[in-house]
Amino acid sequence: MSAAYERSVFINCPFDDDFQPLFHAIVLTVAAKGFTPRCAHETEGQADPRIVRIARGLMESKYSIHDLSRYQGQGAENLGRFNMPLELGIALGIRYLKEGTATSHNWVALVPEHFIHQKFISDLAGYDPPDHDQKPPTVIRKVAAWLSMQPDFMQPTPTGRTILDAYPNFCVLLDKEKADALGTLTWPSIIKSALVVVSGLPLV
Amino acid sequence: MKVFISHSHQNGSAALALYERLTHRGVQAWLDTRDLATGVDWKQQVAAAIEAAGAFVVLVGPGAEPDSPQRFDWEQITDHEFYLDAKKPMIPVVIGSTDIPGFLGTRNALIVEDPSSIDFDSLAERIAAALGKPEDTIDQVKLERGRDAREQAVKSLREYSVELEREDVKRAALRGLK
Numbered sequence: 158m159s160a161a162y163e164r165s166v167f168i169n170c171p172f173d174d175d176f177q178p179l180f181h182a183i184v185l186t187v188a189a190k191g192f193t194p195r196c197a198h199e200t201e202g203q204a205d206p207r208i209v210r211i212a213r214g215l216m217e218s219k220y221s222i223h224d225l226s227r228y229q230g231q232g233a234e235n236l237g238r239f240n241m242p243l244e245l246g247i248a249l250g251i252r253y254l255k256e257g258t259a260t261s262h263n264w265v266a267l268v269p270e271h272f273i274h275q276k277f278i279s280d281l282a283g284y285d286p287p288d289h290d291q292k293p294p295t296v297i298r299k300v301a302a303w304l305s306m307q308p309d310f311m312q313p314t315p316t317g318r319t320i321l322d323a324y325p326n327f328c329v330l331l332d333k334e335k336a337d338a339l340g341t342l343t344w345p346s347i348i349k350s351a352l353v354v355v356s357g358l359p360l361v
Numbered sequence: 362m363k364v365f366i367s368h369s370h371q372n373g374s375a376a377l378a379l380y381e382r383l384t385h386r387g388v389q390a391w392l393d394t395r396d397l398a399t400g401v402d403w404k405q406q407v408a409a410a411i412e413a414a415g416a417f418v419v420l421v422g423p424g425a426e427p428d429s430p431q432r433f434d435w436e437q438i439t440d441h442e443f444y445l446d447a448k449k450p451m452i453p454v455v456i457g458s459t460d461i462p463g464f465l466g467t468r469n470a471l472i473v474e475d476p477s478s479i480d481f482d483s484l485a486e487r488i489a490a491a492l493g494k495p496e497d498t499i500d501q502v503k504l505e506r507g508r509d510a511r512e513q514a515v516k517s518l519r520e521y522s523v524e525l526e527r528e529d530v531k532r533a534a535l536r537g538l539k
Contacts, residue, residue: 160521164514191514193521202532285429287436302439310463311507311514316442345525352522356515360508361445 158217160193162260163309165218168196169211169244170267171227178328181347182293183222185327186300188351189320189358191311192220198344212247220307221248221264222300226291228269228277242278265303267296297321313360320358327354362415364390364492367434369427372420372456375479379418379454382485388492390418393430404433411437416450416492422459423476439464450498452491454484467503 166187170180187194195218200210215221223245227238248264255261266286268274274281274288287299301317304310315323327350334346364383368376373394380392391410397403411417411434419434421427427435438444444451444464453461453470456479461470471487473479491498 158521158524161517164517188518191511193514193518195521199525199528283429285432285436298440302436305439305444305464306435306462308460308463308466310466311510312445312463312467312504313507313511314445316445343529345522345529348518348522348525352515352518355518360511 158199160195163219164193165195166192167214167218167221168194169221169241170224178293179296181331182296182324183300184347185324185351186297186320188355189315190301190304211244215248215251219262223264224267225274225278226269267299293324294321315358315360323354323358363413364388364416364418365411365414366390366392366418367431368420369431376420378481379485382481386485386489388489407433408437418452418454418488419465420454420456421461422455423457424459435462447499448495450492450495452488452498467500467507468498469500
């Protein structure tokens with residue numbers, strides 16, 4: 158993909174229906190803050206195994222966002238999902254391997270509220286990862302705050318309030334894209350809709 | 362106007378020296394090592410001090426990463442978007458070689474090249490002068506460059522979008538062939 162390395166933010170989060178509003182909130186915030194959102198969906202259909210495609214996407218991105226909301230067992234067998242921590246591990250590895258080089262990497266893990274992550278992923282102690290209440294306004298605020306600390310962040314920029322106000326419009330566009338594609342929402346459609354919304358945002 | 366001083370542990374003595382010089386000049390400053398009360402959650406106190414602050418002095422570097430307490434300062438400043446308030450002077454003091462966090466990118470920074478020989482009197486004088494002119498703490502040239510970079514970023518997103526659509530069409534055609 159041609160997206161500039163310094164502007165690429167790889168999003169690693171659950172893709173289930175319940176998480177979708179938060180995923181879309183992350184995508185919109187990343188785009189609104191002047192970065193290019195990327196994720197495993199962009200290479201769907203390619204022959205390489207999924208983990209290889211994700212690792213490649215992470216390598217091509219200067220930043221990555223990992224959501225660790227799905228920490229509880231699910232389904233009849235009460236199984237945990239390890240994909241997110243596995244992919245966060247890849248990002249950590251890339252960060253330390255590339256430290257001090259021209260293609261450094263930085264990541265953030267978003268965690269559930271009330272410090273529960275200290276029990277299920279205690280090795281993140283000392284990082285104080287941003288937490289959220291599983292609601293788009295909080296996710297937008299936390300992602301916007303983290304991005305604004307990165308050296309490639311630029312001003313002027315839309316405020317978090319502006320992004321939050323634009324979010325319903327983004328959802329309407331996504332619903333329309335989904336309806337037009339007979340119930341399927343593709344990554345190109347999500348990016349196209351984000352571009353429409355972001356292009357008209359006021360900056361401060 | 363209260364001036365919040367943000368620093369990492371490694372800049373603790375520089376922050377204290379600056380605090381003393383600033384208060385000597387009549388500037389009301391807030392520094393964790395001087396103003397935190399015992400027995401009360403430190404995060405609550407820092408968050409309240411940041412919210413009440415009318416200006417910020419942010420010591421950055423040497424090295425790339427803030428430590429955990431300074432990261433907390435920055436999270437408060439960015440989470441509440443105090444850095445977007447042009448009326449609040451925000452003065453980065455860059456010590457040695459380091460990356461400046463993005464939220465300070467359009468602020469005029471005071472550069473200290475040699476961390477071992479900082480002229481605190483001169484630094485405090487420049488900070489005190491800048492506090493009186495919030496508009497002068499913003500670098501208009503960098504802000505203009507930011508506008509250009511923003512346009513470039515949207516263009517880059519558009520190119521990525523076009524590329525994705527092209528790939529999507531290719532994949533659909535391949536599925537049709539199968």
